[in-house]
Amino acid sequence: MMKKDSRGTLPQTxxxxxxxxxxxxxxxxxxxxxxxxxxxxxxPVWQPIPPEVRASFHEALPRKPSDLATVHDTFMRDILPxxxxxxxxxxxxxxxxxxxxxxxxxxxxxxxxxANLGGRDQIPIEVERQVLHWVxxxxxFPESASGLxxxxxxxxxLIAVLxxxxxxxxxxxxxxxxxxxxxxxxxxxxxxxxxxxxxxxxIAGLGTDALRIIPANAHFQMDVAALARAIATDRGAGLxxxxxxxxxxxxxxxxxxxxxALAEIAAREKLWFHVDGAFGALGMLSAEIAPxxxxxxxxxxxxxxFHKWGQVxxxxxxxxxxxxxxxxxxxxxxxxxxxxxxxxxxAGSPWPCDFGPDLSRGFRALKAWFTIKVYGTEKMGExxxxxxxxxxxxxxxxxxxxxxxLLAPVALNIVCFRYRCEDAxxxxxxxxxxxxxxxxxxxxxxxxxxxxxxxxxxxxHRTDSSDIDALIRATVAFGEAYSPKR
Numbered sequence: 001m002m003k004k005d006s007r008g009t010l011p012q013t014x015x016x017x018x019x020x021x022x023x024x025x026x027x028x029x030x031x032x033x034x035x036x037x038x039x040x041x042x043x044p045v046w047q048p049i050p051p052e053v054r055a056s057f058h059e060a061l062p063r064k065p066s067d068l069a070t071v072h073d074t075f076m077r078d079i080l081p082x083x084x085x086x087x088x089x090x091x092x093x094x095x096x097x098x099x100x101x102x103x104x105x106x107x108x109x110x111x112x113x114x115a116n117l118g119g120r121d122q123i124p125i126e127v128e129r130q131v132l133h134w135v136x137x138x139x140x141f142p143e144s145a146s147g148l149x150x151x152x153x154x155x156x157x158l159i160a161v162l163x164x165x166x167x168x169x170x171x172x173x174x175x176x177x178x179x180x181x182x183x184x185x186x187x188x189x190x191x192x193x194x195x196x197x198x199x200x201x202x203i204a205g206l207g208t209d210a211l212r213i214i215p216a217n218a219h220f221q222m223d224v225a226a227l228a229r230a231i232a233t234d235r236g237a238g239l240x241x242x243x244x245x246x247x248x249x250x251x252x253x254x255x256x257x258x259x260x261a262l263a264e265i266a267a268r269e270k271l272w273f274h275v276d277g278a279f280g281a282l283g284m285l286s287a288e289i290a291p292x293x294x295x296x297x298x299x300x301x302x303x304x305x306f307h308k309w310g311q312v313x314x315x316x317x318x319x320x321x322x323x324x325x326x327x328x329x330x331x332x333x334x335x336x337x338x339x340x341x342x343x344x345x346x347a348g349s350p351w352p353c354d355f356g357p358d359l360s361r362g363f364r365a366l367k368a369w370f371t372i373k374v375y376g377t378e379k380m381g382e383x384x385x386x387x388x389x390x391x392x393x394x395x396x397x398x399x400x401x402x403x404x405x406l407l408a409p410v411a412l413n414i415v416c417f418r419y420r421c422e423d424a425x426x427x428x429x430x431x432x433x434x435x436x437x438x439x440x441x442x443x444x445x446x447x448x449x450x451x452x453x454x455x456x457x458x459x460x461h462r463t464d465s466s467d468i469d470a471l472i473r474a475t476v477a478f479g480e481a482y483s484p485k486r
Contacts, residue, residue, distance in 0.1 A: 024067050030108075032076060037087065037101055040462070044439020045090040049082045085442055089462035090470065093436075093444035095249075095279045095308050095414075098460035103313040106370035110363035117149075118359040119351030121336065128352065128365035133322055134372065138284050140297035146324035148355045149316060149364040153278035154196040156319035157302030159330075159356055161187075161200040161243065163321055164272035166330040168242035174330075178205045186234050187243035188212045190222035190257060193251035194276060219409060220255035224265065231269055243272045248293055248304075249280025252446045252455070253394060254414035256280055256389075259270045259295030267298075269413065275299045279308035280412060280457065285381035289388065289412070309384050311461050316364045319356075330356050383461045387413040390458045394468045403476050407448040416446060416453040419479035425452040427482045434478040441471040 018023040035336045036043075056078060086096035093438040115124040132147040150156050157376070165185065173180040181215055185206055189197045191213050198208045212234070214227045244266045246257040259275060266273035275281065275296050281304035283289035284296070296302065302320045306312035321327040332354040340349040353359045382447050391413045398404045398417045418428045429445060432454055446455045456471060 029072055040088050041243035045088040045442045046437055047435055053078045090441040091460060092456040092458055093442045095457045095459050097308045097311045097314040098462050099383050100311050102374045103371050104368045106367040107313055110366040115363045117361040117363055118353040120345045121348035127369050131368050132367050141322055144324050145322050145329040145430050146355055147320045148352060149318055151315045153303045153305050156317045157196050157276055158200040158203055159319045160206050160274045160303055161302040163327050163330045164243045165204055167272055167326055171329050174317040183240040185242045186210045186239045188214055188227055190214050190247055191216045191243040192220050192252060192255060193247050194251050197245050198377060220250055220253045222257045224261045225260055241271055245274045245276055248275055248277035253408040253416055254412040256292050263295045263298035272300045274301045277302055277304040281386055282309040284375050286384040288385045308459060312368050313370050316368050331355055387458045390468060391415050393465055397472050403479060406458045407451060407453045413458045415456045416448050418453050421483035425486055426453055428452050430482045431475055431478045435474045440474045
């Protein structure tokens with residue numbers, strides 16, 4: 001029975017009246033998720049949402065409480081089976097990490113602690129700083145470099161563009177806008193770069209027209225000679241080049257730009273050198289992949305995601321900036337309610353909110369900290385190498401299968417191929433949908449040199465050669481079913 005307070009009234013709280021009942025239900029919920037991960041191979045990768053299930057999420061705003069067990073049952077019946085499926089080893093559609101049981105448990109701990117990592121003197125911020133220290137070490141950045149957990153690389157790339165904008169125009173840009181200094185800034189990235197680079201230019205007020213898209217070479221890397229010509233042309237037109245954004249792991253094929261050459265051009269031209277390493281940057285953890293990232297240690301900023309190759313549960317993006325003071329000058333906004341002290345809870349300055357736009361921030365660092373501590377970077381690097389080895393296995397299977405053709409070099413863990421037939425674009429689009437709806441595997445599509453390709457991104461640590469074989473069998477079977485008959 002709930003106790004009354006000193007005034008004789010029942011307190012208004014959201015804590016349970018029966019903690020033992022909640023504890024028992026919580027254990028059931030935890031066991032269900034562990035069962036889900038343990039037996040995930042027995043499930044389809046993905047399945048279409050039945051109309052009645054979709055319609056069930058159009059209900060009116062709940063006014064009265066519901067039993068936790070009942071709501072959990074709804075989750076198990078109507079939510080869990082119809083997720084996108086990136087925890088499944090057959091998921092290869094997009095560059096999504098598979099998560100781990102350790103990361104899931106860490107997320108539970110973080111949720112229970114309910115820490116806001118915008119600021120204040122608290123150990124959760126020290127955990128984030130510990131991960132920053134590890135990231136500096138991984139990429140060879142100085143101790144003065146700053147870093148921040150964010151939602152993902154889209155936000156990390158935006159922050160990097162904003163810091164580069166401050167470097168080019170001065171801190172006055174925060175008050176005067178992009179007109180500060182009277183310069184017209186232009187930036188450069190490759191045709192294979194993620195669209196969030198253009199989006200960052202848009203949000204930063206510089207405009208997408210100020211982003212020069214440099215063509216790629218035969219290896220789908222930014223053409224370095226074309227970059228140099230574009231910079232010279234812009235300078236001759238009275239514009240101000242300020243940023244080169246290289247890519248470590250391009251969206252379509254997983255190519256890594258020649259980062260060392262980009263670093264040389266950026267240094268010579270006095271440009272900010274940024275690397276969008278959304279998934280590829282963590283290849284530094286792999287002894288086999290790290291040499292392909294030579295030059296990344298010279299970057300002024302790096303964006304990457306722990307929730308991709310790092311297998312940390314969503315979301316856990318990160319931005320690393322070499323010049324920590326410039327990074328802080330780009331975002332810090334002293335306010336009376338954010339007053340800093342040398343003692344008490346308002347100590348510990350600078351705070352994470354001084355390095356990004358968010359004052360309210362979850363404890364993303366905990367699941368990354370747990371993942372690194374529990375598995376160690378050697379094991380994480382081995383997993384990364386394994387995904388690339390599986391991509392090479394898929395390439396060999398394609399080469400051995402007459403019905404299939406490879407459409408791009410396999411640089412890392414992404415393989416682009418298609419079924420050979422007449423009307424190939426239509427047929428291969430149908431194949432991808434059929435494979436997805438079968439639940440066998442979940443590839444996606446892209447366009448390579450004007451041809452629609454089946455794209456397999458092997459990121460999940462659970463994926464093995466049997467999943468590759470299943471994808472090949474399904475592709476050939478559906479290709480035979482859908483290709484025009486002569």
